[in-house]
Amino acid sequence: MVNQNKESKITLLGAGPGDPDLLTLKGVKALQAADVVLYDALTNEALLEHAPAEARKVYVGKRSGEHSYPQETINKLMIDYALNYGHVVRLKGGDPFVFGRGYEELDYAASYSIPVDVIPGISSSIGVPGLQQIPVTHRGLSESFWVITGTTTSREVSNDIYQAAQSNATVLVLMGLKKLSKIVEIFKAENKHHLPVAVVQNGSSADEKLVIGVVETIENLVQQENVKAPALLIFGEVVSLHPSFKNLVKQYASIA
Secondary structure (H helix, E strand, O other), X not given: OOOOOOOOEEEEEEOEOOXXXXXXXXXXXXXXXXXXXXXXXXXXXXXXXXXXXXXXXXXXXXXXXXXXXXXXXXXXXXXXXXHHHOEEEEEEOEOOOOOOOHHHHHHHHHOOOOOEEEEOOOOHHHHHHHHOOOOOOEOOOEOOEEEEEOOXXXXXXXXXXXXXXXXXXXXXXXXXXXXXXXXXXXXXXXXXXXXXXXXXXXXOOOOOEEEXXXXXXXXXXXXXXXXXXXXXXXXXXXXXXXXXXXXXXXXXXXXX
Protein backbone atom coordinates (compact mmCIF):
# COMPACT_ATOMS: atom_id res chain seq x y z
CA MET A 1 0.00 0.00 0.00
CA VAL A 2 1.28 3.47 -0.87
CA ASN A 3 2.22 5.50 2.17
CA GLN A 4 2.24 9.21 1.46
CA ASN A 5 3.59 10.06 4.92
CA LYS A 6 7.04 8.51 4.40
CA GLU A 7 9.95 10.59 3.22
CA SER A 8 11.45 9.53 -0.09
CA LYS A 9 14.98 8.23 0.30
CA ILE A 10 17.34 5.91 -1.59
CA THR A 11 20.23 3.87 -0.24
CA LEU A 12 22.77 2.42 -2.65
CA LEU A 13 23.99 -0.67 -0.83
CA GLY A 14 26.86 -2.95 -1.78
CA ALA A 15 26.00 -6.58 -1.02
CA GLY A 16 29.57 -7.88 -1.26
CA PRO A 17 30.85 -10.78 -3.39
CA GLY A 18 28.26 -13.42 -2.47
CA ASP A 19 28.55 -14.68 1.10
CA PRO A 20 25.67 -12.98 2.97
CA ASP A 21 27.82 -12.75 6.11
CA LEU A 22 30.09 -10.29 4.32
CA LEU A 23 27.44 -7.56 4.34
CA THR A 24 28.38 -4.63 6.56
CA LEU A 25 26.49 -3.85 9.79
CA LYS A 26 25.47 -0.52 8.27
CA GLY A 27 24.04 -2.44 5.32
CA VAL A 28 21.99 -4.64 7.64
CA LYS A 29 20.55 -1.55 9.34
CA ALA A 30 19.62 -0.04 5.98
CA LEU A 31 17.77 -3.20 4.93
CA GLN A 32 15.96 -3.32 8.27
CA ALA A 33 14.65 0.18 7.55
CA ALA A 34 13.66 -0.48 3.93
CA ASP A 35 10.19 -0.05 2.47
CA VAL A 36 11.33 -1.44 -0.88
CA VAL A 37 14.40 -3.47 -1.88
CA LEU A 38 15.47 -3.52 -5.53
CA TYR A 39 18.03 -6.29 -5.86
CA ASP A 40 20.34 -7.58 -8.59
CA ALA A 41 21.09 -11.04 -9.96
CA LEU A 42 24.47 -11.18 -8.24
CA THR A 43 23.12 -10.52 -4.75
CA ASN A 44 22.43 -13.36 -2.35
CA GLU A 45 18.68 -13.50 -1.72
CA ALA A 46 19.38 -14.48 1.89
CA LEU A 47 20.09 -10.78 2.45
CA LEU A 48 16.41 -10.03 1.87
CA GLU A 49 15.66 -11.66 5.23
CA HIS A 50 17.06 -8.54 6.90
CA ALA A 51 14.27 -6.43 5.36
CA PRO A 52 10.86 -6.16 7.07
CA ALA A 53 8.36 -8.83 6.04
CA GLU A 54 6.04 -6.16 4.68
CA ALA A 55 8.73 -4.50 2.55
CA ARG A 56 8.48 -5.01 -1.20
CA LYS A 57 11.32 -7.09 -2.69
CA VAL A 58 11.71 -6.46 -6.41
CA TYR A 59 14.16 -8.39 -8.59
CA VAL A 60 15.77 -6.20 -11.24
CA GLY A 61 18.55 -8.56 -12.25
CA LYS A 62 20.75 -8.24 -15.27
CA ARG A 63 22.56 -11.41 -16.26
CA SER A 64 23.76 -12.81 -19.56
CA GLY A 65 21.27 -15.21 -21.12
CA GLU A 66 18.35 -14.07 -18.97
CA HIS A 67 15.67 -11.43 -19.28
CA SER A 68 17.38 -8.25 -18.24
CA TYR A 69 16.14 -4.90 -17.03
CA PRO A 70 17.67 -1.94 -18.90
CA GLN A 71 19.42 0.54 -16.65
CA GLU A 72 16.90 3.22 -17.63
CA THR A 73 14.05 1.03 -16.39
CA ILE A 74 15.82 0.37 -13.09
CA ASN A 75 16.40 4.09 -12.62
CA LYS A 76 12.70 4.84 -13.15
CA LEU A 77 11.57 2.03 -10.86
CA MET A 78 13.89 3.28 -8.15
CA ILE A 79 12.41 6.78 -8.34
CA ASP A 80 8.82 5.57 -8.59
CA TYR A 81 9.11 3.37 -5.53
CA ALA A 82 10.88 6.10 -3.56
CA LEU A 83 8.19 8.66 -4.35
CA ASN A 84 5.35 6.27 -3.55
CA TYR A 85 6.68 4.08 -0.76
CA GLY A 86 9.52 5.89 1.00
CA HIS A 87 12.90 4.27 1.62
CA VAL A 88 14.26 2.29 -1.32
CA VAL A 89 17.35 0.15 -0.78
CA ARG A 90 19.08 -0.48 -4.09
CA LEU A 91 20.95 -3.70 -3.31
CA LYS A 92 23.83 -4.30 -5.71
CA GLY A 93 26.43 -7.08 -5.87
CA GLY A 94 29.95 -6.19 -4.79
CA ASP A 95 30.38 -2.45 -4.44
CA PRO A 96 27.98 -0.01 -6.16
CA PHE A 97 30.83 2.06 -7.57
CA VAL A 98 33.00 -0.78 -8.95
CA PHE A 99 31.39 -1.56 -12.32
CA GLY A 100 28.03 -1.35 -10.56
CA ARG A 101 26.76 1.79 -12.33
CA GLY A 102 26.06 3.21 -8.90
CA TYR A 103 26.90 6.78 -9.81
CA GLU A 104 24.38 6.71 -12.67
CA GLU A 105 21.66 5.81 -10.19
CA LEU A 106 22.86 8.41 -7.70
CA ASP A 107 22.87 11.07 -10.41
CA TYR A 108 19.39 10.09 -11.62
CA ALA A 109 18.00 10.30 -8.09
CA ALA A 110 19.59 13.72 -7.66
CA SER A 111 17.66 14.99 -10.70
CA TYR A 112 14.49 14.31 -8.66
CA SER A 113 16.00 15.89 -5.51
CA ILE A 114 15.75 12.57 -3.68
CA PRO A 115 18.45 12.16 -1.01
CA VAL A 116 20.79 9.22 -1.51
CA ASP A 117 23.02 7.40 0.99
CA VAL A 118 25.85 5.20 -0.21
CA ILE A 119 26.97 2.17 1.77
CA PRO A 120 30.05 0.52 0.23
CA GLY A 121 30.29 -3.22 -0.17
CA ILE A 122 33.26 -5.56 -0.37
CA SER A 123 34.25 -5.63 -4.03
CA SER A 124 34.91 -9.08 -5.45
CA SER A 125 38.02 -7.61 -7.09
CA ILE A 126 39.71 -7.37 -3.68
CA GLY A 127 37.61 -9.54 -1.39
CA VAL A 128 37.65 -12.74 -3.46
CA PRO A 129 41.45 -12.90 -3.85
CA GLY A 130 41.79 -12.21 -0.13
CA LEU A 131 39.45 -15.06 0.75
CA GLN A 132 41.69 -17.28 -1.38
CA GLN A 133 44.74 -16.02 0.54
CA ILE A 134 45.97 -14.21 -2.55
CA PRO A 135 47.04 -10.63 -1.77
CA VAL A 136 46.54 -8.10 -4.54
CA THR A 137 49.78 -6.41 -3.47
CA HIS A 138 52.81 -7.98 -1.79
CA ARG A 139 56.26 -6.64 -1.07
CA GLY A 140 58.67 -7.75 -3.74
CA LEU A 141 55.96 -9.09 -6.06
CA SER A 142 53.39 -6.39 -6.77
CA GLU A 143 53.30 -2.72 -5.84
CA SER A 144 49.89 -1.99 -7.33
CA PHE A 145 46.84 -3.54 -8.95
CA TRP A 146 44.51 -2.90 -11.83
CA VAL A 147 40.78 -3.61 -11.70
CA ILE A 148 39.52 -3.87 -15.26
CA THR A 149 36.30 -4.87 -16.98
CA GLY A 150 36.86 -7.74 -19.37
CA THR A 151 34.21 -6.55 -21.81
CA THR A 152 33.41 -2.94 -22.65
CA THR A 153 30.03 -1.56 -23.73
CA SER A 154 31.13 -2.21 -27.33
CA ARG A 155 31.66 -5.91 -26.40
CA GLU A 156 35.40 -5.59 -26.98
CA VAL A 157 38.29 -6.30 -24.64
CA SER A 158 39.23 -3.19 -22.68
CA ASN A 159 42.27 -1.35 -24.02
CA ASP A 160 43.45 -1.02 -20.43
CA ILE A 161 44.29 -4.73 -20.40
CA TYR A 162 46.96 -4.14 -23.04
CA GLN A 163 48.61 -1.55 -20.80
CA ALA A 164 48.15 -3.59 -17.62
CA ALA A 165 49.78 -6.64 -19.21
CA GLN A 166 52.94 -4.58 -19.73
CA SER A 167 53.24 -3.81 -16.02
CA ASN A 168 54.26 -5.85 -12.98
CA ALA A 169 50.98 -5.03 -11.27
CA THR A 170 48.35 -7.56 -10.29
CA VAL A 171 45.62 -7.51 -12.94
CA LEU A 172 42.08 -8.29 -11.78
CA VAL A 173 39.55 -8.74 -14.56
CA LEU A 174 35.82 -8.76 -13.88
CA MET A 175 33.28 -9.95 -16.45
CA GLY A 176 36.13 -11.34 -18.53
CA LEU A 177 35.61 -15.09 -18.67
CA LYS A 178 34.18 -15.01 -22.21
CA LYS A 179 37.19 -12.98 -23.30
CA LEU A 180 39.76 -15.23 -21.60
CA SER A 181 41.25 -16.42 -24.88
CA LYS A 182 41.89 -12.88 -26.09
CA ILE A 183 43.24 -11.79 -22.70
CA VAL A 184 45.63 -14.74 -22.69
CA GLU A 185 46.87 -13.67 -26.14
CA ILE A 186 47.56 -10.19 -24.80
CA PHE A 187 49.70 -11.53 -21.94
CA LYS A 188 51.51 -13.93 -24.25
CA ALA A 189 52.37 -11.02 -26.53
CA GLU A 190 54.23 -9.56 -23.54
CA ASN A 191 56.16 -12.85 -23.11
CA LYS A 192 54.29 -13.70 -19.94
CA HIS A 193 53.46 -17.29 -20.78
CA HIS A 194 54.44 -18.47 -17.29
CA LEU A 195 52.79 -15.69 -15.29
CA PRO A 196 50.63 -17.23 -12.52
CA VAL A 197 46.87 -16.97 -13.03
CA ALA A 198 43.86 -17.78 -10.87
CA VAL A 199 40.22 -17.95 -11.93
CA VAL A 200 37.58 -17.92 -9.21
CA GLN A 201 33.96 -18.77 -10.00
CA ASN A 202 31.28 -17.47 -7.61
CA GLY A 203 33.83 -16.28 -5.09
CA SER A 204 32.76 -16.59 -1.41
CA SER A 205 29.63 -18.56 -2.37
CA ALA A 206 28.75 -22.19 -1.65
CA ASP A 207 29.48 -23.20 -5.26
CA GLU A 208 32.83 -21.42 -5.41
CA LYS A 209 35.37 -22.96 -7.76
CA LEU A 210 39.08 -22.14 -8.00
CA VAL A 211 41.42 -22.91 -10.90
CA ILE A 212 45.11 -22.04 -10.73
CA GLY A 213 47.69 -22.24 -13.49
CA VAL A 214 49.79 -19.98 -15.68
CA VAL A 215 48.93 -17.92 -18.74
CA GLU A 216 49.89 -20.76 -21.06
CA THR A 217 47.67 -23.36 -19.34
CA ILE A 218 44.77 -21.44 -17.84
CA GLU A 219 42.39 -21.75 -20.82
CA ASN A 220 42.58 -25.55 -20.86
CA LEU A 221 42.22 -25.73 -17.09
CA VAL A 222 39.12 -23.52 -17.14
CA GLN A 223 37.57 -25.75 -19.80
CA GLN A 224 38.47 -28.94 -17.93
CA GLU A 225 36.91 -27.65 -14.72
CA ASN A 226 33.88 -26.26 -16.57
CA VAL A 227 34.21 -22.85 -14.95
CA LYS A 228 31.20 -20.59 -15.50
CA ALA A 229 30.45 -16.91 -15.05
CA PRO A 230 30.53 -14.96 -12.85
CA ALA A 231 34.25 -15.46 -12.44
CA LEU A 232 37.17 -13.26 -11.43
CA LEU A 233 40.44 -13.50 -13.35
CA ILE A 234 43.63 -12.80 -11.39
CA PHE A 235 46.89 -12.34 -13.30
CA GLY A 236 50.07 -11.74 -11.34
CA GLU A 237 53.00 -13.08 -9.39
CA VAL A 238 50.92 -12.83 -6.20
CA VAL A 239 49.00 -15.91 -7.36
CA SER A 240 52.20 -17.88 -6.76
CA LEU A 241 51.64 -17.40 -3.02
CA HIS A 242 48.61 -19.69 -3.09
CA PRO A 243 49.38 -23.20 -1.75
CA SER A 244 47.94 -24.81 -4.90
CA PHE A 245 50.45 -22.98 -7.08
CA LYS A 246 53.35 -24.22 -4.97
CA ASN A 247 52.14 -27.78 -5.56
CA LEU A 248 51.85 -27.00 -9.27
CA VAL A 249 55.47 -25.89 -9.40
CA LYS A 250 56.53 -29.14 -7.74
CA GLN A 251 54.62 -31.12 -10.37
CA TYR A 252 56.29 -29.22 -13.20
CA ALA A 253 59.71 -29.75 -11.56
CA SER A 254 59.14 -33.49 -11.30
CA ILE A 255 58.15 -33.69 -14.97
CA ALA A 256 61.20 -31.70 -16.02
